[in-house]
Amino acid sequence: xxxxxxxxxxxxxxxxxxxxxxxxxxxxxxxxxxxxxxxxxxxxxxxxxxxxxxxxxxxxxxxxxxxxxxxxxxxxxxxxxxxxxxxxxxxxxxxxxxxxxxxxxxxxxxxxxxxxxxxxxxxxxxxxxxxxxxxxxxxxxxxxxxxxxxxxxxxxxxxxxxxxxxxxxxxxxxxxxxxxxxxxxxxxxxxxxxxxxxxxxxxxxxxxxxxxxxxxxxxxxxxxxx
Amino acid sequence: xxxxxxxxxxxxxxxxxxxxxxxxxxxxxxxxxxxxxxxxxxxxxxxxxxxxxxxxxxxxxxxxxxxxxxxxxxxxxxxxxxxxxxxxxxxxxxxxxxxxxxxxxxxxxxxxxxxxxxxxxxxxxxxxxxxxxxxxxxxxxxxxxxxxxxxxxxxxxxxxxxxxxxxxxxxxxxx
Numbered sequence: 001x002x003x004x005x006x007x008x009x010x011x012x013x014x015x016x017x018x019x020x021x022x023x024x025x026x027x028x029x030x031x032x033x034x035x036x037x038x039x040x041x042x043x044x045x046x047x048x049x050x051x052x053x054x055x056x057x058x059x060x061x062x063x064x065x066x067x068x069x070x071x072x073x074x075x076x077x078x079x080x081x082x083x084x085x086x087x088x089x090x091x092x093x094x095x096x097x098x099x100x101x102x103x104x105x106x107x108x109x110x111x112x113x114x115x116x117x118x119x120x121x122x123x124x125x126x127x128x129x130x131x132x133x134x135x136x137x138x139x140x141x142x143x144x145x146x147x148x149x150x151x152x153x154x155x156x157x158x159x160x161x162x163x164x165x166x167x168x169x170x171x172x173x174x175x176x177x178x179x180x181x182x183x184x185x186x187x188x189x190x191x192x193x194x195x196x197x198x199x200x201x202x203x204x205x206x207x208x209x210x211x212x213x214x215x216x217x218x219x220x221x222x223x224x225x226x
Numbered sequence: 227x228x229x230x231x232x233x234x235x236x237x238x239x240x241x242x243x244x245x246x247x248x249x250x251x252x253x254x255x256x257x258x259x260x261x262x263x264x265x266x267x268x269x270x271x272x273x274x275x276x277x278x279x280x281x282x283x284x285x286x287x288x289x290x291x292x293x294x295x296x297x298x299x300x301x302x303x304x305x306x307x308x309x310x311x312x313x314x315x316x317x318x319x320x321x322x323x324x325x326x327x328x329x330x331x332x333x334x335x336x337x338x339x340x341x342x343x344x345x346x347x348x349x350x351x352x353x354x355x356x357x358x359x360x361x362x363x364x365x366x367x368x369x370x371x372x373x374x375x376x377x378x379x380x381x382x383x384x385x386x387x388x389x390x391x392x393x394x395x396x397x398x399x400x401x
Contacts, residue, residue: 053303055329077279077307081330084306089333103281107314110374 001025004066004092006052006082007073008032008039011098015072017043027061053081055089063090070096076104083113106144136213139201148206151180152216154198159218166190171211174204228292230318231255232278232308233299237324239264241296246271255287256299279307281315290316297323302330309339313373331364338373342366 001024005012008030016028020043029052030036036049050057052071063069063085069092071082076099083095096115099105102124105116128137137151154160160168165176165188179188180199194200202212227250231238234256242254243266252271255278256262262273276283278297289295295312297305302325309323322340325331331343346363353360 053330054327055333056327059329075303077301077303080310081303081306084337085330085333088337089329101280107281107311110314111310112374 001067002027002062002065003068003070004029004052004058004061004063004086006069006071007078007098008035008047009072009074011072012070013039013043015070016046020046027066029057029061053078053085055085058082058085058090063092066090066092068092068094068096072098074098074100076100076108080104080108080111080113083108084111087112087114109144136209136217142203146205147203148209150202150204150209150212152200152202152212154194154196154200154216156196157218158194158196158216159214160194160200160216161196162193164191164193168215170215171204171208174202174208174212176200176202227251227294229253230284230287230289230292230295230312232295232297232305233324234261234264234273235298235300236264238296238298241298242271242273243269253287253289253292255283279304279311281311284308284311284316289318292316292318294318294320295322297321299324302327306330306334306339309334310373313339328363331367335364335367335369336371338369338371340367340369 003019003024004027005016006029008028016026019026026046028046029048031051033049036047040047048061069086071079079097083097086092086095094114097113099116099118102118102121108116139149139151141148176188178201229245229250229252231242231254234254242252246252246269255274255276257277259275274287295318297308305323309321312318312321325341326344328343328345331341335341343364346365349361349363
């Protein structure tokens with residue numbers, strides 16, 4: 001495969017190196033000439049010392065025959081333009097963009113970038129999974145984030161303890177479908193009585209979150225006091 | 227008209243002043259407050275510090291419901307991003323991005339964003355002045371293609387229809 005990597009920062013550098021090691025043909029574009037020279041010294045003459053946002057240089061780099069273009073600069077707007085130019089002007093079959101502002105993901109996807117990698121979102125996800133607060137944990141987003149799969153850890157003070165899903169006042173567009181009890185996941189029946197320590201898995205629209213929190217987690221201060 | 231200008235450089239500040247004086251509602255954004263020193267003391271619009279490639283910033287600046295957004299920062303890509311956010315996220319009906327790279331300027335016009343390319347404009351101004359034949363570089367290009375948001379609107383005609391037609395339901399909602 002011929003992969004055109006744009007952006008010779010840490011990500012672009014290691015990406016190019018790994019791709020070469022796996023036997024792919026790689027061209028790396030880096031507009032900073034000092035950095036470009038440095039990479040050339042280290043991994044050979046695969047570096048095009050020019051701005052990968054500029055149409056002329058993309059053409060020179062062989063963008064029109066690239067199988068994949070990976071835009072991994074530190075600037076979202078550059079990565080967007082690189083992917084759009086690759087896709088629409090050079091007919092590249094697959095474009096990948098690094099996205100720093102998670103809010104830009106929808107726009108990028110909508111404008112035809114094939115794959116997005118968001119370091120911010122990934123780190124955020126890891127942090128949220130580690131924090132043992134009385135919060136809801138986002139496990140996954142479905143579609144364009146309209147529906148979410150959410151985990152709620154029932155702790156002392158949760159209004160759901162001792163009650164069954166039947167008794168709970170679930171918001172419209174939201175349902176509880178599984179429970180993890182002592183490490184074992186099972187489907188949640190409407191009559192199952194919930195216990196302290198259960199992890200309840202819910203699916204619902206984003207806007208249901210506040211109500212869901214009220215039903216399953218309760219008032220955070222009351223929880224802390226309890 | 228309500229006009230948003232992203233980037234308060236020479237062109238941004240001059241157009242802000244012109245359009246404000248002509249009675250339009252003008253909002254001008256720049257990442258540096260110093261840039262606003264270019265605006266005359268008589269400027270009656272709003273000057274807001276912020277990054278025009280950030281959707282939240284544009285909303286907070288009051289760009290929603292604008293009739294026009296013109297992206298005039300010194301970065302081609304920032305202009306492209308700002309203009310596309312304006313079309314996609316804010317549904318602003320008329321958007322222009324300054325793109326000095328002729329290749330990108332032509333490409334984005336085809337992708338549905340009107341572009342203005344200083345390279346072509348100046349080259350041809352010089353050609354005219356010197357009595358030389360015009361270049362084939364892009365200058366002010368109207369959008370010839372459709373921006374993706376246009377695909378969701380089920381209007382039939384292919385020429386330039388999307389932006390203006392988007393405007394109609396908006397105006398109705400706001401009225």
